[in-house]
Amino acid sequence: MSSGAPEFCIAGLGVTAQGRHLGIPPRALRREALELALADAGLTRRDVDGYIGTSSEPGFEDVRHLGLSPAFAWAMSAGGATATWSIINAMGAIRAGQAQVVACTYGAAPTTRPRGASGGRSGGYGAYGYGYPMMYGMVGAASAHALHAQRHMYRYGTTSAHLGAVAVAQRAHAALRPGTIGYGQPITLEEHQASPMIVEPFRLLDCCRDTDGGVVVIVTTTARASALRSKAVDILGVGTGQNLRNWWTGDVYDLHDDIAPAAHTAFGQAGLTVGDVDVASLYDPFTISPLMQLEAYGFCGPGEGGPFIAAGETGLGGKIPTNTGGGQLSGYYATGFTAVVEGILQMRGEGGATQVADAEVALVSGHGGNAGVQNTWSHATLLLGAHR
Amino acid sequence: MTPLLPPNVGADELDDPFWDGCRRHEFLLHVCRECRRAYWPAASCIDHGWAPMQWQPSSGRGEVHTYTVFHHAYMPWLADRVPYAIAVVRLDEGPFFHSDIVGCAPSVVAIGLRVEVVFEEAGEGWVLPHFRPTPADAPCATDDRRIVP
Numbered sequence: 457m458s459s460g461a462p463e464f465c466i467a468g469l470g471v472t473a474q475g476r477h478l479g480i481p482p483r484a485l486r487r488e489a490l491e492l493a494l495a496d497a498g499l500t501r502r503d504v505d506g507y508i509g510t511s512s513e514p515g516f517e518d519v520r521h522l523g524l525s526p527a528f529a530w531a532m533s534a535g536g537a538t539a540t541w542s543i544i545n546a547m548g549a550i551r552a553g554q555a556q557v558v559a560c561t562y563g564a565a566p567t568t569r570p571r572g573a574s575g576g577r578s579g580g581y582g583a584y585g586y587g588y589p590m591m592y593g594m595v596g597a598a599s600a601h602a603l604h605a606q607r608h609m610y611r612y613g614t615t616s617a618h619l620g621a622v623a624v625a626q627r628a629h630a631a632l633r634p635g636t637i638g639y640g641q642p643i644t645l646e647e648h649q650a651s652p653m654i655v656e657p658f659r660l661l662d663c664c665r666d667t668d669g670g671v672v673v674i675v676t677t678t679a680r681a682s683a684l685r686s687k688a689v690d691i692l693g694v695g696t697g698q699n700l701r702n703w704w705t706g707d708v709y710d711l712h713d714d715i716a717p718a719a720h721t722a723f724g725q726a727g728l729t730v731g732d733v734d735v736a737s738l739y740d741p742f743t744i745s746p747l748m749q750l751e752a753y754g755f756c757g758p759g760e761g762g763p764f765i766a767a768g769e770t771g772l773g774g775k776i777p778t779n780t781g782g783g784q785l786s787g788y789y790a791t792g793f794t795a796v797v798e799g800i801l802q803m804r805g806e807g808g809a810t811q812v813a814d815a816e817v818a819l820v821s822g823h824g825g826n827a828g829v830q831n832t833w834s835h836a837t838l839l840l841g842a843h844r
Numbered sequence: 845m846t847p848l849l850p851p852n853v854g855a856d857e858l859d860d861p862f863w864d865g866c867r868r869h870e871f872l873l874h875v876c877r878e879c880r881r882a883y884w885p886a887a888s889c890i891d892h893g894w895a896p897m898q899w900q901p902s903s904g905r906g907e908v909h910t911y912t913v914f915h916h917a918y919m920p921w922l923a924d925r926v927p928y929a930i931a932v933v934r935l936d937e938g939p940f941f942h943s944d945i946v947g948c949a950p951s952v953v954a955i956g957l958r959v960e961v962v963f964e965e966a967g968e969g970w971v972l973p974h975f976r977p978t979p980a981d982a983p984c985a986t987d988d989r990r991i992v993p
Contacts, residue, residue: 588855588885589942591972594930595918602912603932610910610955656913704890706940709910709932 462690464547465843467557467681468497468674469800474788475637476567478668482511483521485670486563490522493672498685499557501525504674506555508545510538510562510791518561527555535824536739538562539671539792540836544694546675556680562793563670581666581789597741598663599655600832605744607709609657611759614747616657618762620648622743623661623785625770630782632809637667638786662743664784671793673800678843689803690841692728692817695721697835712745713823715752718837726817726839730754733839734815735802736776737795739822740783746770749821750778772810780810792822796838803842816842858886861899866971869963871904873937882937902937904961905978909934913950929953933975947976 470493472485480488494500501523509518509531519529528549534541539562546558566581581597594600608614624645630638643661651660681688697714723729730753738746747761755776756764764770770778781787781798788794799818801807807815820838855863862884865872873882876889877896888894911931917923929950933941945953946962959975966972 588859589930591855591966592930592942592944592974593914593922593925593928594942595914595922599912599914599930603910606912606955607910653915655916703940706909706934706938 462678462692462841464550464675464691465678465681465688466543466673466691466800466840467676467684467688468493468499468672468686469797469804470494470496470670470672471797472563472670474635474667474669474790476665476667478565479568480565480668481568481570482563482565482670483518484563485565485668486511486518486561486672487522487670489563489670489672490524490559490561493559493674496686497674499674503557504559506546506549506558508532508542508549508558508560510542510560510793511564522561524559526559533825534834534836535832536741536792537822537824537834537836539673539790539796540694540820540822540838541696541834543673543675543691543796543838544696544836547691547694550675550677556676558675560673560675561670562672562790564791565668566666568668596655598658601742601744602655602658604709604712604748604832605657605742608744608748608759608761611710612762614759614762616649616659617645618747618766619657619662619743620645620659621762621766622740622746622770623648625765625768626740626746626779626783627786628771629780629810630786633781633787634808636782636787637665638782658742658744662785664741664786664789667788667790669788669790671790671797673793673796687804688843689800690843691838692841693722693724693726693837693839695719695723695725695837697837699833699835712748712752713832713835715749715821715835715837718835719753722837722839726841728817728839730819733776733817733819735780735799735812735818736770736778737780737799737802737818737820738778738783739792739795739824740779740785741789743785745823746778746783750776753819772812777810777812780807780812792824792836795820795822799838799840803840805842856885862886863970865899865901866963866973867969869971870901871961871973872899873902873935873939874898875900875937882935882939884935884939884941902935904973906933906935906941906959906975908932908945908953908955908957908959909940910955911945911953913953931959931975933959941973941975943973943975945976946974952977 470489507529542560630636631642695718697718702708799820825834878892960978
């Protein structure tokens with residue numbers, strides 16, 4: 457993939473309504489997203505010869521329900537890294553001659569109770585347990601990310617106001633983006649500081665909320681995409697990292713997720729540096745996440761993320777507009793697909809009021825996957841380019 | 845009655861020797877007899893695999909590497925505990941151990957706080973290790989607490 461014309465691209469995007477309590481079953485969300493993506497690309501169901509499910513369900517019932525006839529169908533599970541991983545996996549399947557058109561499919565409804573479900577509130581994604589620490593009352597993804605945030609505050613003097621700057625900046629983007637949970641509702645730093653403490657240092661407005669929705673991304677070759685309807689988005693580079701190596705060295709809580717090897721691989725494939733990135737779309741379940749990722753990718757120095765964001769550098773006029781659709785914090789939580797979708801929209805010039813003018817390179821990240829005692833094992837980086 | 849193990853979590857059976865050790869008030873770690881690296885939870889040594897791994901008593905001491913304080917009760921059985929501190933303890937032998945911090949107010953917990961294990965009956969035959977602040981002169985077993993030098 458390095459040097460020369462990009463070999464793979466994203467040729468279709470389907471995004472359903474994204475929001476709380478939609479009342480639509482997950483499979484129906486996936487079906488609707490698939491139909492939107494096929495229409496976007498100008499493809500039919502019979503053109504889809506590879507299916508990758510990224511939701512918690514195995515996905516085999518999906519393939520029948522969706523009316524697909526692929527050569528393969530499998531499901532992946534790497535938490536918030538699954539979306540970016542699924543695209544890398546689709547590229548691999550195409551490269552290996554197993555398919556030409558792969559549908560990476562997501563649909564979940566964590567805020568809609570399945571018919572026939574009984575009992576009390578599920579707690580949603582926020583109440584995930586992490587193995588034995590749950591016996592002590594360590595519950596939920598917020599606490600797992602808080603462990604990284606506390607280290608960052610200890611090492612660099614990052615403050616709650618810095619975290620609040622992330623929330624305010626991303627809400628400013630969502631306020632301009634119809635269909636997001638923050639649309640038309642900007643927030644102030646004072647409102648962030650007044651929101652209740654959940655798990656230190658995270659206040660309520662440092663946390664994203666579960667939403668329902670479906671997304672399908674269609675991956676194919678650049679050659680195949682040239683004959684399709686939609687404006688293709690080039691895949692310039694991809695990379696992966698795994699935080700376990702940082703667990704062994706004891707650095708895991710200082711690093712958030714394992715970006716270094718992923719960035720090295722992805723930027724190397726693309727022949728680009730971080731200075732070439734026009735817009736960042738970073739996995740952001742909590743405010744600390746974009747802050748630490750901006751440092752890890754090198755948009756600012758170690759420990760500088762808080763002041764960098766507080767100075768407005770992640771806004772539309774800043775050095776690196778970040779999570780221009782509001783991200784997960786203020787947009788919607790389609791697990792890792794929130795970031796993927798925004799990267800695609802920006803490269804197609806479809807970002808609306810928060811489109812970054814003349815953006816040609818988008819950086820997309822995903823992380824996640826539980827392993828009992830730590831929550832961010834898997835990481836994937838994706839570099840997207842506007843097709844020329 | 846607080847359930848020891850909520851429905852969606854269970855102690856890993858490969859860690860049973862650790863929990864048995866807690867019943868004897870011994871804080872065990874999974875140690876490689878080849879290179880002396882210590883692990884928790886049960887693991888294969890990254891250099892020597894599974895064969896040399898052995899559960900061995902440890903100091904039960906360490907320091908708070910990072911922590912958080914819960915102000916929100918995610919589950920009903922935690923409602924009467926908030927606010928409470930959960931820490932990742934960097935044990936003197938190297939591994940991380942997640943625990944609550946007892947014997948002090950949550951506001952006292954800080955990164956670098958020296959802590960030591962204390963065992964407590966938890967019902968249904970379980971004994972849970974907890975960590976509490978130690979006197980400032982508690983010795984550190986080694987200066988380099990990285991598992992991999």
